[in-house]
Amino acid sequence: MSIATVSRVLNGRGNVAPETRELVESTVARLAGPGPRPRGPARPIAGSVFVRCPYVLTDYFGVIVSSIAETLLLYGRPLVLDAGESAQRAPVLPRLPGRAGLAGAVLILPPEPAADIETLRSHRFPFVVVDPRLPPPRDVVAVSAAHAAGARSLTAHLTGLGHRRIGVVAGPREWLASDARLAGHNAALADAGVLSGPGLIRHVEPTVEWGRRAAGELLDRPDRPTALIGFNDKAAVGALQAAAERGLRVPHDVSIAGFDDIDLSRATTPMLTTVRQPLAELGRMAVTLLTRLLERHELEALHVELATELVVRDSTGAAPAG
Incomplete structure (x- = not known):
């Protein structure tokens, strides 16, 4: 295959078919060995951020998505939004690594099985899971409330x-x-x-x-x-x-x-x-973690939990006698 195609894979760029990307990555892994390392810091991954929230954007999901959008704007990252309950039936994750112009993704309460998440991770596509429905794999970055x-x-x-x-x-x-x-x-x-x-x-x-x-x-x-x-x-x-x-x-x-x-x-x-729950902070933290991935930083705390707060109002009182 062409040098340009291999270069796009090695630099985390889009516009590469999933099968091609997998072939290049497996070949690199097979040939890897002792040798000179490239000089200078790795370049950040350019492109938009795909935000998948396959639910109605009510006051729960809407707060998270709004904070993600605002934080991406601060980082200068364009946003591609995939939302609504009909999106649950779309096989989105397998196609993400091959989509042109995408740098990474934020997945909010993903309904997909754990195997799909692991497959996406195996393609080295940068993503962060917000409020995972299932226990995330060890090397998948996730943020949730405590x-x-x-x-x-x-x-x-x-x-x-x-x-x-x-x-x-x-x-x-x-x-x-x-x-x-x-x-x-x-x-x-x-x-x-x-x-x-x-x-x-x-x-x-x-x-x-x-x-x-x-x-x-x-x-x-x-x-x-x-x-x-x-x-x-x-x-x-x-x-x-x-x-x-x-x-x-x-x-x-x-x-x-x-x-x-x-x-x-x-x-x-x-x-x-x-x-x-710190809903807005969940969105902000997800973008911060993803930005670190896109800038090729090492992440040690892969599963982050944000503190919650008890709010006492009038619906609770002393237990009735007897």
Whole structure:
């Protein structure tokens, strides 16, 4: 093949077919050995940044994408946006290394299986994952919130108010954030000398409607929980609806809390106690990490977790007597 094609691969440029790129990289790996190193620093990778957010840009994803766009503007990087739920069905990742003009990508809660992420990494295409759905491979750069620590602080807040039967409207079982938040929840219960019963946990899609259904099941138990925690603020709003349908007062009869601290948490009556995720900072940190990759810096902290903050409002109170 031509010198120009090999040069484009070695310099991380686009406009190279994936099969060609793989052939060049495998040949370089086979021939690599002791020898003189090139002089001078490696040149930064030029081009646009592909931002994939295959979801509706609501107040959760919209905040992350907006902060990514603003930060890319500061770095002088053009943005190519791929958003909307219909984008979930498009096989985007395999085509990224061969797209002309792309320097790297930011992938927000990617729905693709881990194998697709690993394949993209094997092509040496620079990318950063924001809020990974599945545990990322060791050498994939990812940034997320400290889910376990946030959930632990929230449950500790409830046990400090005397709650011992705490129901959880958790996210899907296979989600990394679901596992981390349940681990934090169970740790706080253990600190209070309580074991979480499996009957007090429901795994659902984190929407208002599914939150309402799952909370209703928990509130209809003979040993009704005195507090409910939603996977996110939307699930917690569904729990507020379920409590209202049963004539339960919040927080006098049941306390309810969420996670994320989106605008919705301040639009309810009572306003939601929740855990604030640094959504804008997730986007800014993702761009910073990607920029370091594009400038060919070495990254040691590949998985970065940003601190969360407990926000106490009126939806949580002392456990009811008896």
